[in-house]
Amino acid sequence: MAAEKKVHHALGDTAARQLANATKTVPQLSTITPRWLVHFLEWLPVEAGIYRLNTVKNPQDVRVSCSQREDEGDLPEIFVDYEEQPREYFLNAVTTVLDVHTRISDLYSSPHDQIKEQLRLTIETVKERQESELINNPDYGLLANVSDEQRISTLTGAPTPDDLDDLLTKVWKEPAFFLAHPLGIAAFGRECTRRGVPPPTVSLFGSQFLTWRGIPLVPSDKVPVEDGKTKILLLRVGQKRQGVSGLFQPGVAGEQGPGLSVRFMGISRNAIASYLISLYCSLVVHTEDALAVLDDVEVGKYHDYAALDTYK
Template sequence: MVYTSDQPQQSLSTQTARNLATTTKTAPQMRGKTPRLLLKLLPWVEVSGGTYRVNRRDIRVTEEMPTNDDGEKNIEILSGHEGEPSVTQTFVDYDDEPREYPLSIAQTILKVHTRVGDLYSNVTDQVREQLRLTVEGLMERKEKDIINHDGDGDPDKAYGLLHAADPSMRISTRTGPPTPDDFDELLAKVWKQPAFFLAHPQAIAAFGRECTLRGVPPATVQLFGSPYITWRGVPVVPSNKLKVNEGKTNILLMRVGEAAQGVVGLHKTGVSGEQVPGVSVRLMGINDQGIATYLITTYFSVACLVPDALGVLENVDITTYHNYD
C-alpha cells in the first residue's frame, strides 16, 4: 500500500490497481530498420535458373571497322537515296563471353526456445516476432550488399552498384560538396530516362545546403507517403547503406528496368518455405535442450544491363557548411 499523507488510505491506489490491468503493448521495435527505398524502386527479375546472363553487342576496337560512340560495330543503313542503288548489307554481332550474374545468398540461423513460444505467446507470437525481426535484418543486409558488394576483391565477382559502374560513368565533384552543377553533370552521363539518385542522408543534406546557398531550393515529390527532394524532376532517394569515410561519400544515379536497358534487381521467389517473396524459413529441428532452429534464406543480386545506365558522383564532401547572413 502507498500512503501520501498522514490520513489513512481510503481506496485502492492506482499503482496497485495497475498490477491487475492489461497493459497495451507494441510489437518489438527495431531501430536499425530503414525504408529500404532502393529495394522498392528497383524492378525485380525472376531468375528461375539461378544465373542471369546479360547478352550485349560485341565491342571490337579496330582501325578498319567503323564503330558508334559506344564502340559497337556500326549497323550499315542506307537512307535518303534515290534510284536503284545497292542496299547496304550488315549484321549485328554479339559478345562471345557475356557477363553472368549468379544469385548471391544471405542466410542466418534463428534459435528460439520452445518454452518461450509455448508459454509467452498468448498476446504476442514470440516465434513470429523473432522471425519478423530477423527477416528485417536480412533485408537490410540485402540492400547493403546490392550497393557495396565487392566480390571480396575480385572484380569479376563483384555485383554491388558502386563497383559495377563503368569508369567512364564516374565523375568527381568539382569543389568537394555536392552542388547543382555536379548533379547536372551526372544527369548528362545518365541522360536516357534517369529514374532516381541514391545518396546518404548526410549527402542529401549537403546538397540541400548548396542549393540554399545558390537560392535554388529543390522541389519535392511524394514517394511511398513521404516527401523527398528532386533535382531536374529526378527524385533524390536516401539510403544509409552508402558508406561515409572521413567525411566523403558517393552518390548514384541510375536508369532502371529491362525494357530501358537499365539496372535490375535479381531474385528467385517460390522457394520452399517462403514466408515473404524471396525469403524462405525452414525449421531445421529441435535439439535436446528444447531449442528450435530455423534457417532463413534469401537469394538475390543486381545487374547493370548497359554501362550508361549507372553513374557515380565520387568524392562527395558532406562536411561543408555556410554562413547565409
C-alpha cells in the same frame, strides 16, 4: 479535548498497477529503414539462379548509311555481332539461422507470438543486409559496377546542382532516381538553398522526396560515409530500358516473399527450435551508361559516422 484528526487511506498507484494489464507493443527495431532502393528497382525472376547478360560486341561498329535515290541497288550490308563469353550473374544468399527455445515460445507467447516476432525481426534484418549488398557487394553491388567513364568528382567538395547536372549527362537516357546517404541529400539541399534554388519535392509511395530536374533523390543509409565523404549515384532502371534490375529466385521452398525462404529445421535434444531464413538476390547493370556515381561528396564535419557502419 482536542478533536481527533481523521486520516484518509486510499489505494496507491503502485499497488493498483498490479491489477492492470499494460498495453504491450511488439519489439521495436531501430535499424529498420524504408529500404527505398528495393522499392524503386525493377525485379526480374531468375530461372535456376543464373542470369546471362548477352551484349553486342563493339556496338560503335554497328552502323547504317543512307543511300541516295539513284544508288538504291547498292545497299549496305552489316551484321550485329554478340559477345561470345557474356557475363553470368549467380544469385547470392543472405542466410541466417534463428534459434528459439520451446519453453520461451510455449510460456510467453501472449499477447504476442514469440516465434512470429523473432522471425519478423530476423527477416527485417536480413532485408536490411540485402539492400546493403545491392549497393556494396564487391561482385554485383552498384558501387563495384560503375565503369571508369561513368565516375565523376565534385567540383567544390560539397554536392552542388552543377554536380548533379554532370551526373545527368552520364545517365541521360531516362534516368530514374539518384541514390544517396541522407547526409549527402542534406548537404545537397544546403547547397541548393545557398544558391537560392531550393529543390522541389515529390510524393512517391506516400513519402516526400527531394528532386533535382524532376528526378527524386532516394535516401539509403547503406551508401557508405567515410571520413566525412560519401557518394551519390544515378540510375536508369528496367530491363526494357537497358537499365539496372534486381534479380530474385521465384518459387523457393518456404517462400515468404520474392526470393525469401523460411524453413523449419526441427527441434534439437536441448529443446531449441531452429528456422533457416534465406534471401536469394543479385543485381545486374544491363549497359554501362545505366549507372553513374559522384565521388568524394563532402557532407560536413559534425556527425557521428561510426554509427553509420551497421550494415557495411
